[in-house]
Amino acid sequence: MTGFSFTIEARDGAARAGRARTGHGGFATPAFMPVGTAGAVKAMTPDGVAATGAGIVLANTYHLMLRPGAEQVARLGGLRRFMAWPGPVLTDSGGYQVMSLAKLRVLGEDGVEFQSHLDGARHMLTPERAIEIQHALDSTITMVLDECTAFPATEAEAAASMRLSMRWAARCKAAFAPRPGYALFGIAQGGMYADLRAESVAALTEIGFDGYAIGGLAVGEGPELMRDMTARTTALLPEVAPRYLMGVGRPGDIVEAVARGVDMFDCVLPTRSGRNGQAFTRRGTVNLRNARHADDPRPLDDACACPACRGYSRAYLHHLIKANEILASMLLTWHNLRWYQDLMRELRAAICDGRLAAYQARFHEMEAQGDIAAL
Amino acid sequence: MTGFSFTIEARDGAARAGRARTGHGGFATPAFMPVGTAGAVKAMTPDGVAATGAGIVLANTYHLMLRPGAEQVARLGGLRRFMAWPGPVLTDSGGYQVMSLAKLRVLGEDGVEFQSHLDGARHMLTPERAIEIQHALDSTITMVLDECTAFPATEAEAAASMRLSMRWAARCKAAFAPRPGYALFGIAQGGMYADLRAESVAALTEIGFDGYAIGGLAVGEGPELMRDMTARTTALLPEVAPRYLMGVGRPGDIVEAVARGVDMFDCVLPTRSGRNGQAFTRRGTVNLRNARHADDPRPLDDACACPACRGYSRAYLHHLIKANEILASMLLTWHNLRWYQDLMRELRAAICDGRLAAYQARFHEMEAQGDIAAL
Numbered sequence: 001m002t003g004f005s006f007t008i009e010a011r012d013g014a015a016r017a018g019r020a021r022t023g024h025g026g027f028a029t030p031a032f033m034p035v036g037t038a039g040a041v042k043a044m045t046p047d048g049v050a051a052t053g054a055g056i057v058l059a060n061t062y063h064l065m066l067r068p069g070a071e072q073v074a075r076l077g078g079l080r081r082f083m084a085w086p087g088p089v090l091t092d093s094g095g096y097q098v099m100s101l102a103k104l105r106v107l108g109e110d111g112v113e114f115q116s117h118l119d120g121a122r123h124m125l126t127p128e129r130a131i132e133i134q135h136a137l138d139s140t141i142t143m144v145l146d147e148c149t150a151f152p153a154t155e156a157e158a159a160a161s162m163r164l165s166m167r168w169a170a171r172c173k174a175a176f177a178p179r180p181g182y183a184l185f186g187i188a189q190g191g192m193y194a195d196l197r198a199e200s201v202a203a204l205t206e207i208g209f210d211g212y213a214i215g216g217l218a219v220g221e222g223p224e225l226m227r228d229m230t231a232r233t234t235a236l237l238p239e240v241a242p243r244y245l246m247g248v249g250r251p252g253d254i255v256e257a258v259a260r261g262v263d264m265f266d267c268v269l270p271t272r273s274g275r276n277g278q279a280f281t282r283r284g285t286v287n288l289r290n291a292r293h294a295d296d297p298r299p300l301d302d303a304c305a306c307p308a309c310r311g312y313s314r315a316y317l318h319h320l321i322k323a324n325e326i327l328a329s330m331l332l333t334w335h336n337l338r339w340y341q342d343l344m345r346e347l348r349a350a351i352c353d354g355r356l357a358a359y360q361a362r363f364h365e366m367e368a369q370g371d372i373a374a375l
Numbered sequence: 376m377t378g379f380s381f382t383i384e385a386r387d388g389a390a391r392a393g394r395a396r397t398g399h400g401g402f403a404t405p406a407f408m409p410v411g412t413a414g415a416v417k418a419m420t421p422d423g424v425a426a427t428g429a430g431i432v433l434a435n436t437y438h439l440m441l442r443p444g445a446e447q448v449a450r451l452g453g454l455r456r457f458m459a460w461p462g463p464v465l466t467d468s469g470g471y472q473v474m475s476l477a478k479l480r481v482l483g484e485d486g487v488e489f490q491s492h493l494d495g496a497r498h499m500l501t502p503e504r505a506i507e508i509q510h511a512l513d514s515t516i517t518m519v520l521d522e523c524t525a526f527p528a529t530e531a532e533a534a535a536s537m538r539l540s541m542r543w544a545a546r547c548k549a550a551f552a553p554r555p556g557y558a559l560f561g562i563a564q565g566g567m568y569a570d571l572r573a574e575s576v577a578a579l580t581e582i583g584f585d586g587y588a589i590g591g592l593a594v595g596e597g598p599e600l601m602r603d604m605t606a607r608t609t610a611l612l613p614e615v616a617p618r619y620l621m622g623v624g625r626p627g628d629i630v631e632a633v634a635r636g637v638d639m640f641d642c643v644l645p646t647r648s649g650r651n652g653q654a655f656t657r658r659g660t661v662n663l664r665n666a667r668h669a670d671d672p673r674p675l676d677d678a679c680a681c682p683a684c685r686g687y688s689r690a691y692l693h694h695l696i697k698a699n700e701i702l703a704s705m706l707l708t709w710h711n712l713r714w715y716q717d718l719m720r721e722l723r724a725a726i727c728d729g730r731l732a733a734y735q736a737r738f739h740e741m742e743a744q745g746d747i748a749a750l
Contacts, residue, residue, distance in 0.1 A: 039691075039698075067698060084691075275701075295447070297450075307420065315443070316459075319414065325417060326418040327416075327420065329701055
């Protein structure tokens with residue numbers, strides 16, 4: 001079994017192009033992880049996900065612990081075998097969805113008690129149980145249990161929340177069984193307070209993790225503050241460990257975060273948007289449900305090599321959406337995931353060539369142009 | 376452009392193994408046509424459909440005339456280009472769905488006036504318009520407009536309905552523009568009255584078509600009567616033209632119809648069932664929504680080479696269904712279409728080897744066994 005490692009192959013300013021190796025395969029960074037919430041990337045086969053260029057996928061501990069259950073997945077050979085994804089899998093801790101989806105949450109020092117949104121059954125998620133669940137899932141990269149600090153929060157609220165997360169992080173580290181090829185990532189919190197972010201990073205690095213995530217951003221603070229907090233946090237994080245900005249995000253946010261030293265991302269945006277008829281292109285998002293596409297024989301994006309852009313017209317994609325055809329979700333999800341992976345490859349190439357600043361400028365310029373004119 | 380032709384390569388009793396050639400590619404018979412109602416086989420890409428072994432697909436004139444509209448499809452290069460299916464396409468005439476889906480139908484000698492089930496707009500479908508629409512769609516095989524006789528019907532009702540369909544068939548033949556590689560099929564009606572079926576076949580062969588469909592069966596008459604009417608009709612049809620039993624059906628019905636001389640089939644059953652968690656196997660249907668599969672690490676069908684059976688456990692398929700994942704529809708539709716195509720290949724091989732009777736007996740014996748025992 002190959003051990004877990006992360007090497008930086010090129011730098012451009014604060015940005016890094018790296019390579020992570022795990023016991024389940026490696027992936028280049030900057031990396032975008034498609035979200036496979038319930039053990040499936042929605043509307044995609046694993047072969048399709050791999051064909052878009054993704055080297056690692058994310059799955060949600062909250063969903064899997066409730067259905068089919070972590071021990072059930074373990075009996076069936078672990079999550080990777082269960083979902084037929086041969087590469088590495090990162091699982092979140094479940095904490096975020098407990099706060100956003102579950103009912104009757106009671107948070108205390110020990111953990112969080114909640115009721116399932118599926119059947120109302122009571123569950124307790126503690127740092128130790130979060131680690132145990134992810135072990136049962138056989139996750140390649142395990143995330144610590146944390147509390148995603150609400151926004152806005154006073155400094156006192158953000159401090160108390162962050163310090164609870166740091167105590168939980170220490171308990172997660174103690175509960176985690178190190179295995180070659182597997183990794184445990186800590187999560188920095190601290191709200192929008194730079195001093196608290198610094199305190200959080202100090203606490204995490206003191207405990208020691210294989211990688212470091214930045215949590216509690218993209219919660220409504222706006223792009224400027226998100227970029228500032230990201231830059232302040234990455235500046236303090238260890239150089240030689242991967243950095244993961246959780247739940248981000250829009251393509252422009254990813255470009256800016258990469259420029260500020262982030263290596264890994266996940267977001268439901270490409271998959272969810274695909275199911276809603278929205279496609280990402282170099283020239284911003286395109287809503288294919290719009291009637292302007294009904295007669296358009298042109299491909300969605302003539303620079304894209306995905307099946308949706310190679311085989312079909314905008315008119316056909318529009319028709320599929322109007323007719324509620326599952327194929328619309330399949331094709332647009334594929335396109336969006338491919339587009340995100342193309343973005344990551346371009347960012348990596350720009351870093352390796354030392355031209356990231358020019359790439360950033362060109363990216364935002366193109367995106368601002370908007371879609372090609374109607375025929 | 377290759378002309379339309381049909382050759383019989385082997386016979387076994389009344390059954391035939393043949394090959395159809397069209398301007399858009401050929402297909403072996405007995406053939407099952409997956410249904411692509413609105414210009415897409417639900418939950419499948421065209422590549423996937425082809426990979427199951429299908430050589431021809433069916434699309435519904437009724438749906439396409441209402442959305443996006445036949446002339447719209449024509450402007451976009453015809454249906455095959457629109458849906459990126461390079462092979463032949465058969466379209467029905469729209470008549471069946473007008474009677475089953477549309478509102479406020481008024482049937483007369485000239486045709487049928489109806490309101491769209493989508494937006495209430497009034498439309499008129501005549502034999503000439505049905506042909507014109509299918510021409511605009513660039514259908515490889517065009518079906519005549521007919522009235523699917525209700526069941527039950529008195530002999531007088533069935534006769535009047537059949538004779539109207541025969542007058543419409545003659546008008547369709549007159550309206551159809553023969554082109555090399557394209558074909559026009561007539562449809563025999565006559566309810567459950569053998570004399571009327573004979574009269575219908577005589578009328579159709581007098582007009583002369585490239586192929587002959589058997590309509591008005593699988594409407595509630597039961598398997599015995601369906602088989603009897605099928606056998607009586609095929610016995611009268613020209614030997615050298617393909618015979619198409621419309622809307623059939625269940626695997627066992629297909630086996631019996633092939634034995635009675637039918638060459639072509641279509642049915643929504645494999646695709647619709649796939650979206651409902653039901654899978655076809657040699658040992659009958661399997662409802663993967665059933666809790667008995669929740670812990671089952673075995674493949675759906677260990678003899679099947681489709682992606683659903685190669686990569687996943689029954690437990691995972693069950694999980695996907697419970698979690699309402701689109702991937703459940705994708706995998707089970709693929710399996711079912713592959714299973715239907717495997718059935719057609721086996722029937723063809725049995726005919727070529729002169730062992731169809733043994734195959735029939737073995738088929739029904741296996742199907743009666745039911746699914747493998749729970750673990």
